[in-house]
Every structure is written in C-alpha cells, then in structure tokens.
Amino acid sequence: xxxxxxxxxxxxxxxWGGGVEPLKVSYxxxxxxxxxxxxxxxxxxxxxxxxxxxxxxPVFLGKEFVTSQHYWPIPDHVFTHIPFAHINAPLxxxxxxxxxxxxxxxTMVLAVEAGHRMDKKAVEKWMLWTIFGGFxxxxxxxxxxxxxxxxxxxxxxxxxxxxIHGASLIHNEYGPQLFADLFFFITGFxxxxxxxxxxxxxIIFYNxxxxxxxxxxxxxxxxxxxxxxxxxxxxxxxxFTFFYLV
Numbered sequence: 001x002x003x004x005x006x007x008x009x010x011x012x013x014x015x016w017g018g019g020v021e022p023l024k025v026s027y028x029x030x031x032x033x034x035x036x037x038x039x040x041x042x043x044x045x046x047x048x049x050x051x052x053x054x055x056x057x058p059v060f061l062g063k064e065f066v067t068s069q070h071y072w073p074i075p076d077h078v079f080t081h082i083p084f085a086h087i088n089a090p091l092x093x094x095x096x097x098x099x100x101x102x103x104x105x106x107t108m109v110l111a112v113e114a115g116h117r118m119d120k121k122a123v124e125k126w127m128l129w130t131i132f133g134g135f136x137x138x139x140x141x142x143x144x145x146x147x148x149x150x151x152x153x154x155x156x157x158x159x160x161x162x163x164i165h166g167a168s169l170i171h172n173e174y175g176p177q178l179f180a181d182l183f184f185f186i187t188g189f190x191x192x193x194x195x196x197x198x199x200x201x202x203i204i205f206y207n208x209x210x211x212x213x214x215x216x217x218x219x220x221x222x223x224x225x226x227x228x229x230x231x232x233x234x235x236x237x238x239x240f241t242f243f244y245l246v
Contacts, residue, residue, distance in 0.1 A: 026220060028220065028221075028224055029220070029223070029224055029227065032224050032227050032228065033227070036227065036228065036231045039193075039231070039235075040231070040235075043189075043190075043235050043238070043239075046185070046186050046189070047186070047238060047239070047242045049182075050182050050186065050242055050243065051242065051246070053178055053182065054072060054246065057070075057071070057072035057175075057176055058070065058071055058072065059071060059072050059074065070176075071175055072175055072176060072179060073174040073175035073179055075090075075091065075243065075244045075245070076090040076091060077090070078148070078174050079091055079093070079094055079144070079148075079244065081093060081144075081147050083143060091244055091245075093140070093144065094144070094240065094244055096140070097137055097140045097141065097144070098236065098237070098240050100133055100136050100137050100140065101133065101134075101137045101194075101232075101233050101236055102233060102237075103133055104129070104130050104132075104133025104134055104137070104229070104233070105229065105230055105233040107126045107127075107129040107130045107133060108126070108127075108130045108226045108229045108230065109226070110122070110126040111123050111126035111127045111130060111222055111226065112219075112222055112223050112226045114126060114219075115213070115218075115219025115220075115222045115223065116219070118214070118219070120208065120211070120214055123208050123213075123219060123222060124205065124208055124209060127201060127204065127205040127208060127222070128205060130201055130229065131198060131201045131202060131205060134194055134197060134198035134201065135198060137194055138191065138194055138195060138198065141187065141191050141194075145184075145187075148166065148167055148180075148183065149166045149167060149168065150165070150166050151164075151165035151166025151167065151173045151174075152165070152166075152173065156172075156173040156174075167179075167180035167183070168180065169181060169184065182243075183243065186239060186243065187239065187243070190232070190235060190236060190239055193232045193235070194232055194236075197225075197228055197229050197232050200225050200228065201225060201229065204221055204222055204225050207221065208222070
C-alpha cells in the first residue's frame, strides 16, 4: 500500500515537474496552437461582423453594374481586372492569388516533410519557394488595392453633383462606405499576417542555411512556422469565400 502511494506521488511529480510533452506535443507547438486559436477567434469575429453588415444592405440584382451608396456592391462587378490585360474577368485575378497562396502551403508541407528526413538541401529549396509564393501574394494584393483605390473612369455621382473615384476610408465609389472600410481592414489584417509569415520564413530559412537546426538534430522550428503559414492560408480561404463569393 505504501509503495503504491509513493509511486503515485512520484508519477505526479514527473508529470508536473517539466520535461513532459502533453499529448506528445512540444511546448513550442502547443503555444503556437494556442496563438492560432486566439487569432482564429479574431478573424471569425471580423467575418461575422462583415456578414451581418453585408446582409443588412439591399443588393442590386440587375445585370448592369450600378454604383450607388444604397446598394451593397456585388464583388463580380468590382474585382474584374487583370494586370496588363484590358478585359473584364470577374474574380479571375483573386482566384490566381488564392491559387498562389495554396501552392505556397504545399511547398511548406514539403519543407516540413524534408525536415523530418533531415534533408537540409530540400528544406532550403521548399522554404525558398514558400517565401517566393508569399511575396507573389503580397505583390498581387498590393496591385489589387491600387486598382480598388483608383476606381473606374466613370466614378460615382453624388446627390450634390460631385463625383468620387475609387475608394478610401472616407469615400467609396462602389457602394456603402462600410464596404470599403471592411475591405481594407479585413484584407489588410490578413495581409499583415502574410507579411509577418514571410518574415518568419526568411528567418527560419536563414537558420536552415546556417545549419542551426541540423546541429540541434531536428527541424521543429520549420514545423512550427509551417503551422502559422497553413493557418494564414486557411484564413484566406474564408476571407475569399465571405468577401468575394457571398
């Protein structure tokens, strides 16, 4: 009996004394999951707010694109541009951006897999492709913002006779002001996450090249930054669905 109690006490000390991985997950990965959970709640709140505001406004269902501060704009009529091509292609460029980000998630998976095999050269290669994909997405988003801010040639004629072009935080050619505000905030908030992810990937890539993780005997840091990168990609799928498709 005494030995049983002593064994239980010893087991308790070993569980709470540190050095034990709960659910077989390291402390670093567990903390990353906690951070991603809190960030997911933030993005969920933003998208839910967008949904409530979006469906509180009437939508013009005619075939022609009508700019009015009373109607919520249809994304198919707003995001129609492609760089260096003067054609009307609704959501094609946004679809290309989405494809680029998803492919960067694939290259990150390959980098993590190479890390499990302790293949330093492969980790370098796939991390570099992931960084390249992140920069391509950020550049594409910057171009999309510039077109959105610049506006169309016709603009929107207000009741007082003045004409506004494009969108900003104080005016919006395409519809209610909240549409522009939410577009800048939600896509900008996500873009900030992508930028921070690219910076983290560059730091990790540098450490890989310098052989830091090879000396440690594992590439867990690649896996941890990979979790963040996959989260950023997944969030964009929801942003794309809510903002561009609904």
